[in-house]
Amino acid sequence: MLKEKIITNQLAPGTMLVERQLCEMLNSSRTPIREAIQQLSADGLVTSIPTVGSYVSEIRYEYVIQLYDVREYLEGLAAKLCAINITDSQIQALNRCWLNMNDDIRTKEYDKLFQEDSNFHQNIVNYSRNEILQTLYAPLSSQIFRITFLTEDRADGIVRSHDSHLKILQAITHHQAEEAENQMREHLRTSKMHHLKKMAPHLFGTTQNGAGQ
Numbered sequence: 001m002l003k004e005k006i007i008t009n010q011l012a013p014g015t016m017l018v019e020r021q022l023c024e025m026l027n028s029s030r031t032p033i034r035e036a037i038q039q040l041s042a043d044g045l046v047t048s049i050p051t052v053g054s055y056v057s058e059i060r061y062e063y064v065i066q067l068y069d070v071r072e073y074l075e076g077l078a079a080k081l082c083a084i085n086i087t088d089s090q091i092q093a094l095n096r097c098w099l100n101m102n103d104d105i106r107t108k109e110y111d112k113l114f115q116e117d118s119n120f121h122q123n124i125v126n127y128s129r130n131e132i133l134q135t136l137y138a139p140l141s142s143q144i145f146r147i148t149f150l151t152e153d154r155a156d157g158i159v160r161s162h163d164s165h166l167k168i169l170q171a172i173t174h175h176q177a178e179e180a181e182n183q184m185r186e187h188l189r190t191s192k193m194h195h196l197k198k199m200a201p202h203l204f205g206t207t208q209n210g211a212g213q
Contacts, residue, residue, distance in 0.1 A: 001026070002022065002026060002033070002036045002037070002040065003036070003040060003043075003045065003142065006040065006045050006046070006056050006146065007045070007142055007145050007146045007149065008146075008149050009146065009149050009150050011056050012056065013056050013057065013058045013059055013150075014055055014056060014058055015055060015056045016053055016054070016055045017037060017046065017053070017054045017055060017056065018053075019033050019034065037054050041054065043139055043142055043143075044057060044139070044143060045057055045142060045143070045146070059146070059147060059150060059199075061196065061199055061200055064147060064192070064195055064196060064199065065192070065196070067140065067143060067144070067147070068188060068189075068191070068192035068195070069192075070140065071140060071144065071188055072184075072185050072188045072189060072192075074125075074133060074136060074137050074140070075121065075124065075125065075137075075184050075185075075188060076181045076182075076184050076185040076188070077128070077130075077133060077181065078124050078125045078128040078130070078133055078137070078184070079124055079128075079168060079171075079172065079180040079181050079183070079184035080177045080178065080180055080181035081128035081129065081130055081133070081177075082124045082125075082127045082128045082172050082180065083171060083172045083174075083175050083176055083177040083179075083180040083181075084175065084177050085127065085128065085129045086127045086172060086175075087127075090123075090127050091172070091173050093123065094120065094123055094124070094127070094169060094172065094173075095169065095173070097116055097119050097120045097123060098120065098162075098165055098166060098169050100112075100116045101113055101116045101117060101120065101162055101165065102162065104116060105162060114145070114148060114149065117148070117161070117165075118141070118144075118145050118148075120165060121141075121144075122141060124168075124172070124184075125137050147195055148195075151194070151195045151198035151199060160190075161187070161190075161191065164183065164186070164187040164190065165187070167183045167187075168180060168183045168184050168187060171183050
């Protein structure tokens with residue numbers, strides 16, 4: 001799937017998307033490829049320039065700042081509403097997600113961990129029961145996952161991220177709305193700084209290390 005190859009950086013930022021090559025790679029005809037490129041362009045994953053062609057969108061430092069500023073507000077609100085509206089069965093599902101991440105860290109299955117991490121955040125948005133929030137969040141999720149794949153060091157940072165996930169989960173489980181919002185926003189501020197340091201460590205005077213999604 002073309003979208004998956006872009007999100008997981010199998011097709012790196014700046015890669016030109018040549019229809020013939022994509023047809024061979026994905027064993028597909030040109031029409032589905034063209035439609036996919038159009039949709040990915042609308043999602044911000046592909047940049048198309050008339051007479052030049054289409055290429056995988058670059059991830060700019062400024063874009064990460066803007067994305068995480070918006071994400072902090074949306075997911076902070078999602079966590080708050082989730083703590084208010086979540087059902088017992090949804091709490092169990094969210095807890096299973098955290099336990100799966102725990103297992104993935106122990107077995108060092110980091111690709112699975114990234115997916116469970118994404119599921120954890122997406123579930124909180126879904127459980128907020130706010131359809132407008134969900135609609136606003138949808139186009140951001142692919143970019144978030146892509147940035148995580150691009151910058152994650154798959155070591156200490158993921159463990160620290162996992163600990164903050166537990167704090168979010170505990171606040172939601174106990175229906176502590178304000179605490180859930182605060183924990184989520186703190187988690188995302190830390191995550192933003194991690195990604196920025198990974199992209200431009202010389203601006204921070206640090207080595208590449210930090211937190212997960």
